[in-house]
Amino acid sequence: xxxxxxxxxxxxxxxxxxxxxxxxxxxxxxxxxxxxxxxxxxxxxxxxxxxxxxxxxxxxxxxxxxxxxxxxxxxxxxxxxxxxxxxxxxxxxxxxxxxxxxxxxxxxxxxxxxxxxxxxxxxxxxxxxxxxxxxxxxxxxxxxxxxxxxxxxxxxxxxxxxxxxxxxxxxxxxxxxxxxxxxxxxxxxxxxxxxxxxxxxxxxxxxxxxxxxxxxxxxxxxxxxxxxxxxxxxxxxxxxxxxxxxxxxxxxxxxxxxxxxxxxxxxxxxxxxxxxxxxxxxxxxxxxxxxxxxxxxxxxxxxxxxxxxxxxx
Numbered sequence: 001x002x003x004x005x006x007x008x009x010x011x012x013x014x015x016x017x018x019x020x021x022x023x024x025x026x027x028x029x030x031x032x033x034x035x036x037x038x039x040x041x042x043x044x045x046x047x048x049x050x051x052x053x054x055x056x057x058x059x060x061x062x063x064x065x066x067x068x069x070x071x072x073x074x075x076x077x078x079x080x081x082x083x084x085x086x087x088x089x090x091x092x093x094x095x096x097x098x099x100x101x102x103x104x105x106x107x108x109x110x111x112x113x114x115x116x117x118x119x120x121x122x123x124x125x126x127x128x129x130x131x132x133x134x135x136x137x138x139x140x141x142x143x144x145x146x147x148x149x150x151x152x153x154x155x156x157x158x159x160x161x162x163x164x165x166x167x168x169x170x171x172x173x174x175x176x177x178x179x180x181x182x183x184x185x186x187x188x189x190x191x192x193x194x195x196x197x198x199x200x201x202x203x204x205x206x207x208x209x210x211x212x213x214x215x216x217x218x219x220x221x222x223x224x225x226x227x228x229x230x231x232x233x234x235x236x237x238x239x240x241x242x243x244x245x246x247x248x249x250x251x252x253x254x255x256x257x258x259x260x261x262x263x264x265x266x267x268x269x270x271x272x273x274x275x276x277x278x279x280x281x282x283x284x285x286x287x288x289x290x291x292x293x294x295x296x297x298x299x300x301x302x303x304x305x306x307x308x309x310x311x312x313x
Contacts, residue, residue, distance in 0.1 A: 001081070018244075048227075048230045048231040049224050050171075050224065050225055050226065050227035050231070051202070051203030051206065051224040052171060053171060053195075053198045053199050053201070053203075053225060054198070054202065055192070056194070056197070056198050056199060056201060057193075057263070058194050058197060058272075058301040059071065059269075060194070060269070060272065060273075060279060061192075061193070061194050061279075063283060064283065064287070066101075066279075066280045066283070067101055067102070067269070067272075067273055067279065067280055068269065069102075069104050069271070070255075071265075071266050071269050071270075072097065072102060072103040072104075072269060072270050072273050073103045073104075073105070074246060074247075074256070074266040074270075075103075075266040075267045075268070075269050075270025075271070075273075075303065076097065076103050076270055076272070077244060077246075078239075078244055078263055078266060078267040079162070079267060079270060080113075080116075080270075081243075081244055082238050082239065082243070082244065082267075083162065083238070083267065084140070084143060084189070085143055086143055086150075086153075086154065086159040086235075087143065087159045087160065087161065087162045088140065088141075088143060088159075088161045088162065088163075089140040089161065089162045089163055089235075089274060090139060090140070090142070090161050090163055091139075091161075091163035091164070091274075092139065092140050092163060092274055093136070093137060093138060093139050094110055094113065094114040094134060094135070094136045094137070094138055094140065095110060095137060096277065097109075097110050097133050098110050098136075099277060100280075100281075101277065101278065101279070101280035101281060102273055102277055103270075103273075103274075107136070110136050111135070111136055112137060114133070114134035114135055114136050115133040115134055115135075116134070117132075117133070117134040117138075117140070117141050118132070118133065118134070118141070119131065119132055119133070119134045119135075119138050119141050120141070120144045120145075121274040123180070143159075154235075156232065156234075157234045159235070161226075162271055162274060163274060163275065164274075164275045165196070165200065165271050165274075165275065166196035166197055166200060166268065166271040166272040166274070166275040166276075167196055167275040167276065168196070168275075169195075169196045169199045169200060170195045170196060170199060171195060171198075171199050171227070184229065196268075196271075196272060196275070197227070197265075197268040197269060197271070197272045198268075200264070200267070200268040200271060201264040201265050201268040202225045202264075202272055203223060203225045203226060204238065204239055204260070204263070204264035204267070204268075205261060206223045206224045206225035206226065206258055206262050207221060207223050207237040208222060208223075208224050209221070209222065210222035210231070214231065216232055219234070220232050220233070220234060221233050221234070221235065221236055221237065232281070239260045239263045239264065240260065241258060241259050241260055243258075243263075244257050244258065244259070244263060246258050
C-alpha cells in the first residue's frame, strides 16, 4: 500500500476549512483545450448539440460555502493516480497541500507524498542534471519534459495545465438572454460561481457511444458534453468504477462510493481548490467586513439622530 493510500485511509470526517486566478492563463487554457483535445469537426451537415451540465450542489458554493477537507483529499488522490500522468499543475507546490482551507495534509504526509514524485535537479558537481525525490518546496513536476513529448504521447494533443482549469471552463446554462450579460446577472443574483466544477464533473461522466450517423476516427472518443470539440475528444475515459481505492470506514466499506460519479465530483472539487485556494479565507474576510459595515452604519445612524435632536431642541 502506498503512503497516499495510508494517509487517505486514515482521513477523518468532514471538517471546516478555508490560487490566484490569472486571466491570461485561463484564456490560454481554454484555447489550448479546444485546440488540443478537440478533434476535427464533423462533416458538413452533421449536427451536435452538447448536453448542458446539470447544476450540482457543492460544499463551497454560495457566499457561506467552504471546502470539504475530506473531499479535497480524495480529489488529490484521483489527481495523483489518474490525472498527473498527463496533466501538469504548474502553479501548485507540494507545500500548498498543508494550507488551511485545502486538503490539510500534515507536514509529514506532504513530505512522503512529494517523495513519490521524481524531480529533475542540478546540475551536480559534474555539471549533469539528475533525478531526486520531490520535496515540499518543489512545484508539482510536469508529466512531460516539453510540448513535443506531450504531443507525441497524446496523439498530437497537449493536455491542458490544471492550475486554473476549474475557473477557465464554463458553459451557457441558458439561451433566453445574451450570454455575457445573462451570465453576469445570473451570477450576481444567485452567487452561482461553480460552473467550472459542474462542467468538469459532467465532462468526466459524459463519455457515451456516438449517436447513429456520427462518425469518429480511431483514437477519438465521443463525449456528449464536450462542445469545444463538437463532441469529439482525444482524451479517452480516464475514470472507471473502482479504479481508485478510497478510505474505508469501521465496517470495511469505502466511506463514499467508488464510482465514476463520485470520482468526478471529488476531482472537480479539488481542481476548484487548486484554482482558488483562498476561497474560504476570502469569504470569511468578506463576512467580517459586511458585519463591520453594518455595525458602523448603525452607529452612524444613531449618532446622526442624536446630533440632529440636540440641534432642534
